[in-house]
Structure formats: C-alpha cells, structure tokens
Amino acid sequence: MAEDIQLEIVTPERYAVSESVQIVMAPGTLGEFGVLSGHTPFLTSLQIGKVHYKDSSGKEQVVFVSGGFAEALPDRVTILAESAERQEDIDYSRAKAAYERAQERLASQKEDIDYARARASMQRAFARMDVSQGGGTH
Ligand code: ATP
Numbered sequence: 521m522a523e524d525i526q527l528e529i530v531t532p533e534r535y536a537v538s539e540s541v542q543i544v545m546a547p548g549t550l551g552e553f554g555v556l557s558g559h560t561p562f563l564t565s566l567q568i569g570k571v572h573y574k575d576s577s578g579k580e581q582v583v584f585v586s587g588g589f590a591e592a593l594p595d596r597v598t599i600l601a602e603s604a605e606r607q608e609d610i611d612y613s614r615a616k617a618a619y620e621r622a623q624e625r626l627a628s629q630k631e632d633i634d635y636a637r638a639r640a641s642m643q644r645a646f647a648r649m650d651v652s653q654g655g656g657t658h
Pocket of ligand 1: 586603604605609610611612614615618641644645648
C-alpha cells in the first residue's frame with residue numbers, strides 16, 4: 521500500500537487541516553486532481569469547491585475551500601486558501617442566506633451589479649451547503 525502523505529490546508533487565520541492522509545482530491549482550475557504519495561511535484565490554482573481526502577484510517581473527509589493554490593510534493597500537499605471549513609465548522613443557515621442574497625442580486629436588473637462577485641459568492645455558498653450536508657460521495 522502507498523505511504524501516507526501530509527495534507528496542510530492553511531488560511532490567513534488558521535490551519536484548517538494538518539494531518540497524515542492516504543489520498544487527496546482537490547478542485548484545480550483545470551479540473552479535479554488526485555494526489556498520492558510519490559506524486560511528481562506541481563503547483564496549481566484552485567476553484568471554489570471541495571477537497572476530499574481519506575484520513576489515515578481510510579475514512580472519507582471533505583473540506584470546503586474558497587479557491588487558492590495547491591502545491592503537491594512527493595510527501596506533502598499544501599493548500600493555501602482565503603477560507604477553508606470542515607463540515608462541522610459550517611453554518612448552513614448562513615450559507616443559505618448568502619446563496620439567496622447572491623441569487624437575488626444576479627436576478628435583479630440593476631446596472632450596478634458586480635456579476636462576477638455575486639456569482640463567486642453564490643458558488644461559495646453552494647459549496648458550503650454541499651459540504652455541510654456531507655459533501656456527496658467520491
Ligand atoms: P457571507 O456572505 O456569509 O459572509 P462569504 O462567502 O462572503 O459569506 P467569505 O468571505 O468566504 O464569506 O468568508 C469570510 C469568513 O467567514 C471566513 O473566515 C469564512 O471561513 C467564514 N464563513 C463564511 N461563511 C461561513 C459559513 N456559512 N459557515 C462558517 N463560516 C463561514
């Protein structure tokens with residue numbers, strides 16, 4: 521069996537994850553990618569979405585990330601994100617309220633709407649609601 525790798529998910533405020541894991545799947549801007557121990561080094565930007573990983577006991581875990589960057593080394597994956605939350609950190613009602621706010625903004629015909637900002641807010645809220653409900657299977 522492959523060796524474990526060290527996963528670090530870091531925000532400006534804290535370490536959201538720092539643990540030894542079996543595999544990491546992350547939402548790269550060019551598509552989702554997986555990293556196992558011994559992977560060729562690479563650097564990529566991330567989309568808003570979910571990082572899935574298998575912890576050292578083989579249990580599936582999911583973490584919300586608001587985009588950012590990932591560096592994969594043979595024994596380590598480091599993710600730097602503006603925000604990252606585990607399922608239990610997410611306030612579902614807050615995410616739902618953010619989703620509805622963004623949806624209203626996108627639906628309004630006002631000229632001063634920043635569509636890219638509203639869309640990104642909606643994507644964050646949608647991914648948070650998803651992770652809060654278990655993040656789907658992988
Ligand atoms: P909101 O409009 O609800 O603030 P947002 O998408 O603008 O949502 P962010 O800018 O991504 O929020 O995050 C700001 C801070 O609030 C971060 O520290 C983030 O971890 C935290 N945060 C945002 N939404 C939630 C949530 N639903 N549950 C828990 N923490 C959250």
